[in-house]
Amino acid sequence: MSSWIDYTVNGIIIGNIYALLAVGLALIFGVSRLINFAHGSVYVVGAYAGFLAVTHLGTPLPVTIAIVLVIGGLLGLVIERFGLRPLQGYAHIAPLLATIGISFVLDQLVQLFFTPDPRAVPSSLLEVRFQISGGTIGALDLVIAGIGLASAGLLYYFLRYTRLGWAVRATAQDRDAAQQMGVDVDAVNRTVFAIASGLGAVSGLLVGMYYNYIDPSMSFQATLKGVVAQVVGGVGNVPGAIVGSLLLGLVESYGIALFGTSYRNLFAFVLLVIVLVWRPNGLFASKRQTPPEPMTGTFIAPSKPVHIPAKVLAGAAVLAALVPLVFPHPYVLQTLTNSWLYALLGLSLTLIAGTVGLVSLGHAGLLAIGGYASALLAIKCGVPVGLAILSAGLIAAFLGTLMAFPAFRLRGHYLSIATLAIGEIVSLVILNWEWLTRGPIGLSGIPPLSLFGMELDTDRSIYWFTLAVLVVLAALQFRLLSSHLGRVLRAVRDDDVAARSYGIGLNRYKALAFAVGSFAAGISGGITSHLYSYINHETFNAQLSILALTIVILGGMGNVTGAIVGSVLLVGLPEVFRVAAEYRVLIYGLVLLLLVRFRPQGLLGTV
Amino acid sequence: MPVIHRRLFLGASAALLLGRGAQAEPAKGEPITMGVSGPLTGPNAQYGAQWKQGFDLALEEINNDGGIKGRPLTYVFEDTQSDPRQSVAVAQKFVADPKIVVELGDFASPASMAASPIYQRGKLVQFGFTNSHPDFTKGGDYMWSNSVSQADEQPLSAAYAVKRLGLKRIAVLHLNTDWGRTSKDVFVKAAKGMGAEIVATEGYLPDEKDFRSTIVRVRDAKPDGIMLMSYYSDAALICRQLKQAGVTLPIVAASSVFSPKFIELGGDAVEGVHTASRYFPDDPRPQVRDFVTKFKARYGKEPDAFNAYAYDTIMVMAKVMREFGTDRKSIHDGLAKVKDVPSIIFGKATFDPKTRRVDGAMNVELVVKDGKFQLNDPKAAAR
Numbered sequence: 008m009s010s011w012i013d014y015t016v017n018g019i020i021i022g023n024i025y026a027l028l029a030v031g032l033a034l035i036f037g038v039s040r041l042i043n044f045a046h047g048s049v050y051v052v053g054a055y056a057g058f059l060a061v062t063h064l065g066t067p068l069p070v071t072i073a074i075v076l077v078i079g080g081l082l083g084l085v086i087e088r089f090g091l092r093p094l095q096g097y098a099h100i101a102p103l104l105a106t107i108g109i110s111f112v113l114d115q116l117v118q119l120f121f122t123p124d125p126r127a128v129p130s131s132l133l134e135v136r137f138q139i140s141g142g143t144i145g146a147l148d149l150v151i152a153g154i155g156l157a158s159a160g161l162l163y164y165f166l167r168y169t170r171l172g173w174a175v176r177a178t179a180q181d182r183d184a185a186q187q188m189g190v191d192v193d194a195v196n197r198t199v200f201a202i203a204s205g206l207g208a209v210s211g212l213l214v215g216m217y218y219n220y221i222d223p224s225m226s227f228q229a230t231l232k233g234v235v236a237q238v239v240g241g242v243g244n245v246p247g248a249i250v251g252s253l254l255l256g257l258v259e260s261y262g263i264a265l266f267g268t269s270y271r272n273l274f275a276f277v278l279l280v281i282v283l284v285w286r287p288n289g290l291f292a293s294k295r296q297t298p299p300e301p302m303t304g305t306f307i308a309p310s311k312p313v314h315i316p317a318k319v320l321a322g323a324a325v326l327a328a329l330v331p332l333v334f335p336h337p338y339v340l341q342t343l344t345n346s347w348l349y350a351l352l353g354l355s356l357t358l359i360a361g362t363v364g365l366v367s368l369g370h371a372g373l374l375a376i377g378g379y380a381s382a383l384l385a386i387k388c389g390v391p392v393g394l395a396i397l398s399a400g401l402i403a404a405f406l407g408t409l410m411a412f413p414a415f416r417l418r419g420h421y422l423s424i425a426t427l428a429i430g431e432i433v434s435l436v437i438l439n440w441e442w443l444t445r446g447p448i449g450l451s452g453i454p455p456l457s458l459f460g461m462e463l464d465t466d467r468s469i470y471w472f473t474l475a476v477l478v479v480l481a482a483l484q485f486r487l488l489s490s491h492l493g494r495v496l497r498a499v500r501d502d503d504v505a506a507r508s509y510g511i512g513l514n515r516y517k518a519l520a521f522a523v524g525s526f527a528a529g530i531s532g533g534i535t536s537h538l539y540s541y542i543n544h545e546t547f548n549a550q551l552s553i554l555a556l557t558i559v560i561l562g563g564m565g566n567v568t569g570a571i572v573g574s575v576l577l578v579g580l581p582e583v584f585r586v587a588a589e590y591r592v593l594i595y596g597l598v599l600l601l602l603v604r605f606r607p608q609g610l611l612g613t614v
Numbered sequence: 615m616p617v618i619h620r621r622l623f624l625g626a627s628a629a630l631l632l633g634r635g636a637q638a639e640p641a642k643g644e645p646i647t648m649g650v651s652g653p654l655t656g657p658n659a660q661y662g663a664q665w666k667q668g669f670d671l672a673l674e675e676i677n678n679d680g681g682i683k684g685r686p687l688t689y690v691f692e693d694t695q696s697d698p699r700q701s702v703a704v705a706q707k708f709v710a711d712p713k714i715v716v717e718l719g720d721f722a723s724p725a726s727m728a729a730s731p732i733y734q735r736g737k738l739v740q741f742g743f744t745n746s747h748p749d750f751t752k753g754g755d756y757m758w759s760n761s762v763s764q765a766d767e768q769p770l771s772a773a774y775a776v777k778r779l780g781l782k783r784i785a786v787l788h789l790n791t792d793w794g795r796t797s798k799d800v801f802v803k804a805a806k807g808m809g810a811e812i813v814a815t816e817g818y819l820p821d822e823k824d825f826r827s828t829i830v831r832v833r834d835a836k837p838d839g840i841m842l843m844s845y846y847s848d849a850a851l852i853c854r855q856l857k858q859a860g861v862t863l864p865i866v867a868a869s870s871v872f873s874p875k876f877i878e879l880g881g882d883a884v885e886g887v888h889t890a891s892r893y894f895p896d897d898p899r900p901q902v903r904d905f906v907t908k909f910k911a912r913y914g915k916e917p918d919a920f921n922a923y924a925y926d927t928i929m930v931m932a933k934v935m936r937e938f939g940t941d942r943k944s945i946h947d948g949l950a951k952v953k954d955v956p957s958i959i960f961g962k963a964t965f966d967p968k969t970r971r972v973d974g975a976m977n978v979e980l981v982v983k984d985g986k987f988q989l990n991d992p993k994a995a996a997r
Contacts, residue, residue, distance in 0.1 A: 125875060338707040448796065
C-alpha cells in the first residue's frame with residue numbers, strides 16, 4: 008500500500024522536528040536532572056530571532072542559523088545564571104518551578120515585543136521537492152533531518168572525545184564526585200545550557216520556516232511534545248531522545264491513518280504510558296546504568312515547616328467566613344471562591360505529591376472527571392446537585408486511582424510524565440467520547456449549585472459553601488497527616504526501600520493516598536462545573552495541572568495550610584495585577600521567580 | 615488617561631486627513647463605559663488585539679460625531695486569557711461596577727458561557743459578538759449575540775461548494791472545537807441535502823501544526839473538493855501542506871479565513887481558495903467602503919473578520935444607547951426593539967427577540983487571486 012509509505016515518511020518528518028526539541032531537553036536533563044519547562048520558550052525566542060534576521064536583515068539560511076544559535080546559547084546562559092544557579096543545592100522541585108516561571112516571562116516578553124499576531128517566516132531555500140510514493144519531501148525536510156543528525160553526531164563526539172564532554176558525563180553520573188575530582192560543575196552546567204538552548208532556538212527557527220508560521224503561544228505544545236519524545240527514549244539519553252522522537256512521530260502518523268485525526272494525541276500519550284510501564288526508565292536505559300533518579304529524599308527536600316498553631320488556623324477560618332459580611336464585594340468573593348476551589352485541588356496534589364512523593368502533572372484530568380461526572384449525573388439522571396458533587400468525588404477517586412495505579416512503580420520524573428500523559432488522555436477521551444460528553448460542543452445547562460433543594464444563588468452562599476467544603480477536607484487532611492497513616496505515607500516518600508523492608512505495601516499506601524487526594528480534586532471539579540453551567544474538554548486544560556503544581560510547590564510540599572495560601576496567592580495575584588493590563592502575566596512570572604528564589608522550600612515549608 | 619487623549623488626538627487628525635469635517639461637536643462630559651472581557655494575553659491574545667482595533671475605530675467615529683447624546687462612549691478591557699476562572703471574576707467585577715452599562719465578550723465558549731449565570735443574575739447584558747455556540751443565548755434573556763450563526767452561514771458555504779463549484783465528493787477538515795464541530799455538522803447536512811457526498815471528516819485540535827498524515831487520509835478518500843472549517847492561521851497551514859503533498863483539488867474555506875494574515879501565512883498555496891465572506895474590500899456598500907478606508911488609514915492594513923465583528927458591535931451599542939437610553943435595563947430592552955442597525959456583516963441588523971440573535975448575514979463569494987481576496991464573479995468563473 009503506497010499510503011503506508013506516505014504515513015511512514017510523514018511520521019519520520021514530524022519525528023525529525025520533535026527530535027530537535029527532545030535532544031536539548033535530554034541534554035539538560037542528563038546533567039541537571041531537570042525537566043526544563045522553559046525549553047519551549049527558548050524555541051519561541053529562536054523562531055522570532057530568526058524571523059527578525061530573515062525579514063529585516065535578509066540573511067541567508069546558514070547565517071540565520073548561526074545568529075539564532077548564538078542568541079539561543081546566550082539566552083541559555085542567562086537562564087542558567089539567574090534562574091537556576093541560585094537554586095543549586097535545593098531539591099529538584101524548586102528549579103522545576105523556576106523554569107515554569109521563566110517560560111511565563113519569556114513567552115510574555117515575546118508577545119509584548121512582537122504582538123500576539125502570527126507571523127510568516129519566509130524560507131530562503133529553493134522550493135525543491137522530491138517525489139516519494141504519493142507525497143513529496145522538500146529541501147527543508149532534508150535540512151531539518153541533516154541538522155538533527157549533525158547535532159546528534161557533534162554531541163556524541165563532544166561527550167565522548169573532549170575533556171569538557173567527559174566533565175559533562177561525569178557530572179551527569181555523579182555531581183558531587185565530579186566536583187571532588189576537580190570538575191568545574193558550574194562550567195559544565197553553563198555549557199550544557201548554552202548548547203541545549205542554542206539547539207532549541209534553531210529548532211524554533213526551522214519549524215517556523217517549515218510551517219511558514221510562528222506565534223508566541225506555541226511554546227507549551229513544543230515543550231510537551233519534546234518531553235514526551237525524550238521520556239520515551241529514556242530521559243537524559245541523547246540518542247534515545249532521537250529514536251523516541253521518530254517513534255512518537257510514527258505512532259501519531261499511524262494513529263491518524265487508523266482512527267482519524269482527532270485521535271492523534273491520544274495515541275502519542277497512550278504510547279508514552281505503555282513505554283513507561285513496560286520499561287520504567289525509557290526504551291534505551293541500559294541495565295548497568297545507575298538509576299536516573301536518586302533513590303531517596305532529594306527530589307523533595309526535607310525542611311522545617313513553619314509551625315502555625317491550631318488556634319490561629321481556626322481563627323483564620325472564622326475570619327474567612329466573615330469576609331462576606333464585612334466586605335461583601337462580589338468580585339472579591341468570586342476571586343476568593345475561585346481560590347478555595349483551587350485550594351481543594353492543591354490539597355489533593357499536596358497529599359499526593361508532597362506527602363507521598365508522587366509528583367503528578369496530570370491533576371487537571373481529575374478535575375475534568377469530577378466536573379463531567381457531576382454534570383452528567385445532574386443533567387442525565389436528575390441526581391440532586393449536592394449528591395452529584397459527592398458522587399463526583401468518589402468517581403474521581405476510583406477512576407483516578409485506577410488509571411494511576413500502573414504508574415506507581417515509577418519514580419520521580421518518570422511518574423510526573425506518566426501522570427501528565429494520563430491527564431491528557433482523560434481530556435482526549437472526553438473529546439472523542441461523543442455520545443456521553445457531546446465532544447467539543449460540551450455540556451451546557453448544568454444546574455446551579457443547590458443543597459437540600461435550596462438553590463445557592465447568591466455570591467455569599469456560594470462562597471460559604473466552597474469555604475465549608477474546603478475547611479472540612481482540610482481538617483480531615485490535617486487529621487490524616489498527624490495519624491499513624493500519615494507517618495507511613497511520609498515514610499514511603501522519604502525512603503521507599505526502608506519503608507518496604509518494614510513490611511509496608513507501597514502500592515496500597517500510594518493508592519490510598521491517591522484515592523483520598525483524587526476525592527478532593529473530584530469535588531473541586533464538580534463544584535466548578537455547577538458554578539460555570541457550561542464545560543467542555545478545554546475547561547480543565549493542561550495549564551491547570553501546572554497551576555496545581557505551582558500552588559503546591561509555592562505553599563510547601565505536603566503542607567495543607569501552604570496549599571491554601573499558595574492558591575490564594577496564585578489565583579489572587581493575577582487579579583491584583585489587573586491594573587498592569589498586558590504586563591500582568593509578565594509580572595506574575597517575575598513574582599513567581601522571586602518567590603522560588605527566596606523560598607525554594609515553599610512559603611510554609613515541606614511537612 | 616493618556617491613552618484616551620492620544621486616541622482623541624489621532625481621531626481628530628484622521629478626520630482632518632480624510633477631509634471629513636466633524637459634523638457634530640466631539641463628545642465631552644461623563645463617559646459611558648462598556649466592559650469587555652476577552653483575551654489580551656495567553657494563546658488567544660491575537661483575537662483580543664483585533665477586537666481592540668475594531669472597537670477603537672468605531673469609537674473614534676462615534677465620539678467625533680457627538681458620542682451618545684454628547685457623552686463619549688468608551689470601554690474597559692479586562693484580560694481573561696479566555697480562561698473561565700478569570701472570566702467569572704471579571705463578570706463579578708463588571709456586574710458590581712455601576713459605571714458598566716453592558717458587557718462584550720468573552721472569546722471562547724468555555725470562558726463566555728461560564729460567566730453567563732453571573733451576568734444573568736446581575737441583569738447586565740452579556741453581548742457575545744463572536745459566540746456562535748448554539749447554546750450561548752440560551753443561557754438567559756441577558757445573553758445576546760450578533761455573531762453569525764452557523765445555521766445561517768454553512769448552508770451558504772454548502773451552496774457555494776456544491777451548486778456553484780459543482781463538487782460532488784467533499785472532504786471536510788474542521789477545528790475540533792465547539793465552533794468547528796457545529797459548523798461541520800450544519801455544512802454536512804446542507805451539502806448532503808444538495809446531493810453531494812461527504813467522503814471524509816477530520817477534526818483537528820487548535821494547536822495542531824502538522825497535517826501531512828491527515829492529508830494522506832483525505833487524499834485516499836478520493837474527494838473532488840475540500841472544505842475547511844478553520845481559522846485563518848490553521849487554514850493557511852493546511853493549504854501549504856496540501857500543496858506540498860501535490861493535492862490540487864478545489865478548496866472552500868469558512869468565512870473565518872477572511873484575513874490578510876491568511877494570504878501572508880499561506881503565500882501562493884492559498885491561490886484559488888474559495889471562501890464566502892460578509893463583505894469584501896472593494897464592496898460597493900458605502901458603510902463598508904467607509905470602514906475599509908478608515909481602517910487602512912489608521913492601521914495600515916486590510917481589516918479582517920474579527921475587526922469587523924468588533925466594529926459592528928460598537929455600532930449596535932451606540933444605536934441602542936442613542937435611541938433607548940444608557941442604563942442597563944434600557945440596553946436590554948433596546949436590543950429587542952432596535953431596527954435596521956447599519957452593519958458590515960448583516961447590511962442591516964435586527965435582533966430576533968426570541969433567539970436574541972441576528973439572521974440574514976450578507977454573503978459574497980470570494981476567491982483568492984493574485985494574492986488578494988477578489989469577488990468570484992459568476993461570469994469570470996464560467997469562462
